[in-house]
Amino acid sequence: MSDDLNIKKTSSIKTKSSSVSGGGTDIDYVRPAELPEQDLYHGHSFITKWIFCQDAKVIGIQYTLTAVFTGVVGLILSWMMRMQLGFPELFPFLTAESYYQMVTMHGMIMVVYLLTALFLGGFGNYLIPLMVGARDMVFPYVNMISFWMFFVAVVVLMASFFVPGGPTGSGWTLYPPQAILEGTPGSGYGILLMLISLSLFVIGFTMGGLNYVITILQARTRGMTLMRMPLTIWGIFTATVLALLAFPALLVSSIMMTLDKVLGTSFFMPTIIKAGEMLSYDGGSPILFQHLFWFFGHPEVYIVALPAFGIVSDLLSVHARKNIFGYRMMVWAIVGIGALSFFVWAHHMYVSGMNPWFGFFFASTTLIIAVPTALKVYNWILTLWRGNIRLTTVMLFCLGFIVTFVNGGITGIFLGNVIVDVPLSDTYFVIAHFHMVMGIAPLMVIFGAIYHWFPLITGRFLDETLGKWHFWVTFLGAYSIYFPMHYLGFIGVPRRYFEMYDSPYMTSAVGMNEFISVAAFIVGAAQFIFFYNLVKSIRLGKPAGKNPWKANSLEWLTPQVPPEHGNWGEKLPVVHRWAYDFNVPGAKKDYITQTTPPSEVIEAEVEKT
């Protein structure tokens, strides 16, 4: 195996590193290329170049645009929900039924079709081949099919807005039996289209995930060991493994529920008497669905979080001009969190009832997972410590991520305890917690990442002034929305309610609900500053040139910016170091790229981390 190379043999290998690295002494010699070059299909027409394209970078952009479109739909739905909660009955079309449909679609769109697709499909496709030094994904055709499956899944999901009965209103968890029984909004075509869409999404993702994992494990360039990979790739890799193992649970439960609905099977349907009449269902278990759903659902949190962790680590390191503190610990934490995430799912089911020993087990594992997570937070802060921090928009979003993630993470520790969770479970405290940790925190990373990599994708910078406006309105606005929700939870305001009617909450929470709604409208509107910035900067942005942030990782070292199909011109790059050599004592510049051979930085001293 390639890793088992005997160091004694190295003197006999006499192949010089390729063109990207210079150098000319023995210390620059690298292993000769053993594998044949990958055959790529280059599209010639508009359709093969931009629509049915096999270039991972184009596929990444296609994923991103589709995911952002669904995100805008999710945002508009959240505005409508806040309209109802802040100013009840102001708009007659906001009925209880439509409210629940909006809640359901907002949740599913944001978690699955925006965040998962954007991090893995968008960033994964664009960055994996570039960052590991490959020409493309190992199976480009399958990768293309993956995107189109996702696209069809989105079309099917959106179609549910237009079918009789509208989309499903069963809540984003789609709990049976109510999800498929009359009385729940969208219990006809709506739920069916949702389940079909989810199944298509999983099948499509599996094709993409196969590519991500194999490209990372088997198609890296020479010298790129696993422990030289940027943390972005570690995050995406681990999240993809989690997704490949967790999504089958969603697929199985979706198919089973579809069969329950269409063929009258009873996977999840117990004996039910409706209006005095016994339905044909018998013997199924709704709890089984909950187990399957959360076996997917909790790893899903980390499928979103781990790429965010990886990306933010790289952005912090580049924009603080400092090597990432505790690289190995960061990798261990990513892998550890990934493994532990499969043993915590039932903490979402405390209120469903379970053996107390199970409650004890799942509470313990939930608290244990906080250890590697906290370790990462400490390491981000220690990376900033005495760094040469540049307060760019990218850095601001990274700092915003740390704050919102710590906030949401700590409330997660509250909810991991059974005795705290049970009274808070059905309140706005939970809404506040998961929007902080899984909504705002990853979005901060997404925005930071787009500001960071936009010059690579387009060759131009995004406007910094507009970027800072975008950050501050989003960050302060998001706090204005979700911080008060913790209080609403503490005073017992229940979530999922369409309206509080004449309950005591009318007097104590009405003002706060109005405030939250206004903040939500402003934060949503602020995103259009970002969209304007994107559109404007594509043509009119300041030209960025090559490697504008003076980063070390391979994606910035392509011969052309933006990189062309095949990424690397004639020769693949050769890697001589990790991606975090910033401000190395003795080096002439404050960064040493991964392709810089040792002979060019002979004076540089290696630092411990």
Next chain:
Amino acid sequence: MSGFIKKLFGALIQKPWEESQVKVDNFHSGQTFSTLSPQMSAVIVMFGVSTVLFSLILTGYLYSVPSDQDTMFLLKTKLLWINTFVLFFVAYVFRKITKDLKNNKILKLKKNLVQVGALSYLFLFGQIFFWFHLMDSGKFVATNSYFTSFYFFTALHGLHLLGGLLFWGKVCSSTLKLENDKILSQKKNIEALSLYWTFLLVVWIIFFLIIYVFNDAVIAWCKSLIS
């Protein structure tokens, strides 16, 4: 297996910034598992995904199987034994193909590859025939959770097999067109195909044992768990 774990997790203790590690790392080929082709790697990853998928279905079955199951029709027929034998025979033919590849017996290899497809379709039609047989006896997918699980599992296994047959079709058509000396270019694909079918067989045997051969014992065990 231990080598695989060592390979995957042993890397995690490396210190890429240390001079001694730098020397080792500079000679790294970029592949984590240098003996595995991308095709073989893809099949192994699919193993992982399918294992989870089928495990969850079996867990669901064991979780929800009621105490009074009508499995009588299923236990009377012998057709499932024949189908199982067909799948075993496919595995045997693949073993012959591996030998043919090693000994450069190209004509035999081509014949055996066609045989694999024919036998796999035979298995598939056998399963569908069994389904019709089952429905004729009044046992439908919604009859009870035992039959629901049976239909569901066999349908997914059949789809899994169909996916493999698509892959087989692609490999077989290009292999049959190739000249004898160029057939080795398909070696990696044929090896991956062989591994895929082995997995199909393993999944089927586990299912067959649980829901058919030791069906009563499994149900009794489930009952004891519930009680």
